[in-house]
Amino acid sequence: xxxxxxxxxxxxxxxxxxxxxxxxxxxxxxxxxxxxxxxxxxxxxxxxxxxxxxxxxxxxxxxxxxxxxxxxxxxxxxxxxxxxxxxxxxxxxxxxxxxxxxxxxxxxxxxxxxxxxxxxxxxxxxxxxxxxxxxxxxxxxxxxxxxxxxxxxxxxxxxxxxxxxxxxxxxxxxxxxxxxxxxxxxxxxxxxxxxxxxxxxxxxxxxxxxxxxxxxxxxxxxxxxxxxxxxxxxxxxxxxxxxxxxxxxxxxxxxxxxxxxxxxxxxxxxxxxxxxxxxxxx
DNA sequence: ACTATTTCCTGGATGC
DNA sequence: TGCATCCAGGAAATAG
Numbered sequence: 001x002x003x004x005x006x007x008x009x010x011x012x013x014x015x016x017x018x019x020x021x022x023x024x025x026x027x028x029x030x031x032x033x034x035x036x037x038x039x040x041x042x043x044x045x046x047x048x049x050x051x052x053x054x055x056x057x058x059x060x061x062x063x064x065x066x067x068x069x070x071x072x073x074x075x076x077x078x079x080x081x082x083x084x085x086x087x088x089x090x091x092x093x094x095x096x097x098x099x100x101x102x103x104x105x106x107x108x109x110x111x112x113x114x115x116x117x118x119x120x121x122x123x124x125x126x127x128x129x130x131x132x133x134x135x136x137x138x139x140x141x142x143x144x145x146x147x148x149x150x151x152x153x154x155x156x157x158x159x160x161x162x163x164x165x166x167x168x169x170x171x172x173x174x175x176x177x178x179x180x181x182x183x184x185x186x187x188x189x190x191x192x193x194x195x196x197x198x199x200x201x202x203x204x205x206x207x208x209x210x211x212x213x214x215x216x217x218x219x220x221x222x223x224x225x226x227x228x229x230x231x232x233x234x235x236x237x238x239x240x241x242x243x244x245x246x247x248x249x250x251x252x253x254x255x256x257x258x259x260x261x262x263x264x265x266x267x268x269x270x271x272x273x274x275x276x277x278x279x280x281x282x
Numbered sequence: 283a284c285t286a287t288t289t290c291c292t293g294g295a296t297g298c
Numbered sequence: 299t300g301c302a303t304c305c306a307g308g309a310a311a312t313a314g
Contacts, residue, residue, distance in 0.1 A: 001307070034291095059308080088307055089292080104292090123291050125308060165285060174309075182307065230306095271287075272307065 002086040004148060004179030005222035006233050006241065008056045010092055013236030014063075014117075015054035017094045022050045022068075022112040029106040034087070034121060036129035045080045045130040046109060052076070058143030058178030060085050061092070080132040083141050087125025092236055093118040143178035148215060151177065156212040160200040167203060167211070168196035169270040180215065183228055183250045186275045188215040190249045195281045196274040197267070221246065249275040 002010065026043045028035070035042065049065035056062070061084040066076035084092065093102070095116050101108075107119040107128060119128065131141050146155065159177070163170045170176060171185040180188075189196050191214035194207055203211070222228060227241035230251060234240055244251070248258055253266035257277040266275050 003308095085308085087291095087309090121291095122293070123307090125291065127309090163284090169285085172308085270285095273305095 001088050001181060001183065001230060002090065002227070002233055003059060003181035003184055004056070004219055005184070005243065006227035006235075007059050007061060007086065007179070008223050009227045009235045009241060010086070011054050011056040011061050014061065014092060014094070017236060018051050018111065018115075018117060019053055020051065021115070023047060023109045023117075024112055025110045027108040027110075034106055034124045034126050034128060036083075036127045041132075042082070042107075042128060042130050045132050046082055049079055050076060052078075056179075057141060058145070058147070058174065059181070060141065060143065062141055064140075078133055078138055080130055081141050083127075083129045083131065084119065085127040087121060087123065087127065089123040090119065090121040090126030091234060093120060093238070094236060144175045145173070145178040146176070148177045148179050148219060151212065151216075153209050153212050157205060157208045160203070160208055161205075163200035165200060166197045166269050167194060167200045168272075168274050170200045171215075172270065172272065179219075182272050182274075183230070183247070184215070184218055184222065186250045187218045187248060190276060190281060191218060193281055196269055196276055249277060251275065 023046045026046045028039045028042065045065065050068055051063055052066045053064040054061065063082040065079045065081060067079040068076045095118055097110065097114065097116050102120045104122040105118050105120045109117040111117060160170055168185055168189065171180050172182065186196065188211060192207065192211040194203065194211060222243040225241055225243040225246065226235060227233065228243040228247065229240035230244050249264050252264045253275060254263050257264055257280055260277065260279045262277060262279040264275055265278050266273055
């Protein structure tokens with residue numbers, strides 16, 4: 001499941017491989033498509049655009065697009081952005097055009113280098129959209145919440161301290177922080193020693209600060225290992241991540257806690273599996 | 283203004 | 299072996 005560390009890994013891989021390349025043509029799959037923008041809008045924004053940069057914003061992959069003047073001279077102009085959300089099973093591939101098309105391929109971009117950039121998503125939870133710049137506005141895509149890795153402790157505390165909802169739900173709320181999903185919410189709560197059902201408002205300042213530190217720590221460690229491969233996540237090179245081996249609670253229901261040996265519990269909060277140690281987390 | 287619940291979607295796992 | 303059912307979950311939509 002692509003959360004912040006997985007999307008960061010994919011975006012870095014894509015930037016390394018396709019930045020500087022030019023999109024020559026776009027194919028989009030049959031309806032119903034996982035599109036937020038219309039197919040026409042997407043094709044119009046992408047065709048003949050140069051990929052200046054690929055980066056992550058929240059759980060979104062942002063392709064910064066430029067247009068090169070028709071005569072080939074003059075500076076490329078910032079033109080718009082292509083936003084890809086991988087959902088649960090979404091995947092970006094950089095392939096040769098002769099490579100076999102995977103089932104559930106919803107978008108194929110032909111690149112000037114002869115390669116293709118493909119979006120594959122069996123479960124169709126992913127989303128594609130474009131943001132086009134004009135003379136007046138070059139406001140790019142912005143995630144609804146704060147970037148977890150850039151968040152300051154004081155700001156983090158302020159975001160959460162008045163919420164009555166369980167801290168687990170608050171961590172998953174993209175309007176507060178953008179990028180945290182089920183795995184890293186559970187892992188951060190374990191590291192901070194906080195039970196997922198505790199209401200955010202009931203936590204002390206010390207606990208909230210500890211959670212802030214734990215979240216940044218676990219996200220950074222996960223990025224360093226290329227993210228977590230559970231179900232079918234792979235990066236832009238088709239390689240799996242390794243952070244799933246470091247999970248201390250997620251997906252470990254019934255296994256002994258690595259700290260106290262008490263079995264890890266699993267409960268449902270806000271419709272999501274939540275894993276925790278009943279002894280270490282209070 | 284918040285918070286909680288439902289819905290979307292398909293492959294893989296499980297049960298009888 | 300085969301068929302039905304359940305489950306995973308991000309975020310938008312809906313309801314309270």
